[in-house]
Amino acid sequence: MRASRALAVTATACAAVALSAPLAVATNGPRNVTVNPFEVHQGGTIHIRVEGCGHGGSVTSNAFSRVELSDNESGHSSARARIHERTTPGHYNLAVRCSDDDRVATHQFRVVEGRGALGGLGGSVGPSSTDMAVGGGLVAVAAVAGSLFVARRRRTSGASV
Numbered sequence: 475m476r477a478s479r480a481l482a483v484t485a486t487a488c489a490a491v492a493l494s495a496p497l498a499v500a501t502n503g504p505r506n507v508t509v510n511p512f513e514v515h516q517g518g519t520i521h522i523r524v525e526g527c528g529h530g531g532s533v534t535s536n537a538f539s540r541v542e543l544s545d546n547e548s549g550h551s552s553a554r555a556r557i558h559e560r561t562t563p564g565h566y567n568l569a570v571r572c573s574d575d576d577r578v579a580t581h582q583f584r585v586v587e588g589r590g591a592l593g594g595l596g597g598s599v600g601p602s603s604t605d606m607a608v609g610g611g612l613v614a615v616a617a618v619a620g621s622l623f624v625a626r627r628r629r630t631s632g633a634s635v
Contacts, residue, residue, distance in 0.1 A: 503526050503527075503572060503575040503577035503579070504524050504525070504526050504527050504531065504570040504571065504572050504575070504577060504578070504579035505524075505525050505526045505579060506523075506524070506525040506526070507522065507523070507524050507568075507570055507579050507580070507581040508522070508523045508524075508581070509521070509522055509568070509581055509583045510523075512583055512584060513583070513584045513585075513586050514557055514583065514584070514585055514586070515557070515585070515586055515587075515588050516557060516558070516559055516560070516561050516563070516585060516586075516587065516588065517556070517557060517558075517559045518556070518557050519554055519555070519556050519557070520538070520554070520555050520556075520557060520583060521552065521553075521554055522541075522543075522552060522553045522554070522555065522568065522570070522581075523550065523551070523552045524543060524550075524551045524552070524570050524572075524579070525549055525550055525551075526549055526572065526575075527543050527546075527549065527551040527570070527572035527573070527574075527575075528545070528546060528547055528548070528549045528551070528572075528574075529545060529572065529573050529574045530542060530543045530544065530545040530551060530572070530573045531543040531551065531570060531571050531572040531573045531574075531575075532570075532571055532573070533553050533555060533568055533569070533570050534568065534569050534571075535555070535566055535567065535568040535569070536561075536566060537557050537558060537561045537566040537568075537583075537585055538555040538556060538557050538558060538561075539555070539556075539558075541553040541554065541555045543570070543572075543573075555568075557585055561585050562585070563584075563585050563586055563587040564584070564585060565582055565583075565584050566582070566583055566584070566585060567580050567581065567582050567583075568580065568581055568582075568583065
């Protein structure tokens, strides 16, 4: 009887340790910091991914304002930071600190000069008043010209009969 109790307690303790191990690994400080893209234009946005910060944290750098990491139980956190418009081109470091750990992980990225390619507005802006005036004028001219053309053809074909 005592042996079965001891075996049950031992099995329960082992199960508790085995089930808590992934949680301990998920929050043991920042690691595997990745930055996408590595080269970012002034005023551009950079995406930061970190492992080991299950309860969130913060990312700081001289190139952008402090941003907060997302909370994620799996230990994978992320943040987006917008590079300052007037950041001097060059190499910069960012520092990641988890909210539940004092360890700091760093990663380097590069700021390049310029604004990068602007993809356009994608139809999100309607026509201006100038566009409307030019379009309306073209429609009016086409209507008058079409009416004159049709009226002249009728007169010419009706006169020969």
